[in-house]
Amino acid sequence: MxxxxxxxxxxxxxxxxxxxxxxxxxxxxxxxxxGLNGKWSSLLMAALAEQPYRFGELRRLVPDISQRMLTQTLHDLQRDGYVHREVFPTKPPSVEYSLTDLGRSMFGALHHLIQWAELNHDAVREARAGFDAAQA
Amino acid sequence: MxxxxxxxxxxxxxxxxxxxxxxxxxxxxxxxxxGLNGKWSSLLMAALAEQPYRFGELRRLVPDISQRMLTQTLHDLQRDGYVHREVFPTKPPSVEYSLTDLGRSMFGALHHLIQWAELNHDAVREARAGFDAAQA
DNA sequence: CTTAATGGTCTCAAAAAGAGACCAGCACTA
DNA sequence: TAGTGCTGGTCTCTTTTTGAGACCATTAAG
Structure with missing residues (x-):
């Protein structure tokens, strides 16, 4: 060995x-x-960390997500205990999504990664461009 | 607020x-x-944060990754500047993968998320079980 | 001469994601 | 009263991503 x-x-x-x-x-x-690896999970977590949102609001906030994936990702996040889903019996019933305590706790950790990306995305893009150039 | x-x-x-x-x-x-959302990216980053590894070592270390996905994920991590790939002209040429400075920097942030998961995976599993039970 | 280890690539099937049609309920409006 | 739109979805179909596994060239040991 x-x-x-x-x-x-x-x-x-x-x-x-x-x-x-x-x-x-x-x-x-x-x-x-x-569970956080999904294409939309971290983005929706960031949105809900800001404030609770309703389904349609999230859809408008993230224009390039399909309705299907929004439904599914929110469902998965709810299942893992990060997101709370509350239905209000208004005339057209509205649904509000918000972070649970567990979700806020998790986002605290995820936030480090997001911050790193804010600070370093230029370096990553440069690396990517250099690598692609070397391959050509 | x-x-x-x-x-x-x-x-x-x-x-x-x-x-x-x-x-x-x-x-x-x-x-x-x-770029970090891939199924294997964070796992390979964690492995390489520990020490450099060769291709075959990584394959044995992560038994359930296919050779194809190992190749591809390492390639993608290299492209984004997180991983350095060095070929040694030994008898059968061996290849060593290691983290770059950028990679170590990024793992510092990713590490927070991993630590959170270590501490809270029980809560997530409970939430998941509770949710599944409620659906049934 | 056969077997094994090196680090891959190639093909094909399965799974996941995306686009977009459709739906039920209610309010407003013409 | 028939349309129109808003609510939050589901259903189906197509494209993309992932996974399983065969294959490859080289070299060394048995």
């Missing part, structure tokens, strides 16, 4: 959060991260 | 980074976040 493979017991072990001798595939951390 | 929320409100504007009335679709922050 390669000793370098044995030595991986530092950060990756934490990421694994393995239950005893479990494997990486069943890692609960991965499940959570996966 | 919570001052945190007020701060986040301005953050959404930054997240939008709308080019003077432009739309959310062309946001550079979204591009960066998208």
């Amino acid at each position: 390669d000793s370098r493979i044995v030595n991986l017991r530092s950060k990756l072990d934490v990421y694994k959060a393995m239950t005893g001798g479990g494997n990486l595939a069943d890692c609960p951390v991965r499940e959570v991260i996966q | 919570d001052s945190r929320i007020v701060n986040l409100r301005s953050k959404l504007d930054v997240y939008k980074a709308m080019t003077g009335g432009g739309n959310l679709a062309d946001c550079p922050v979204r591009e960066v976040i998208q």
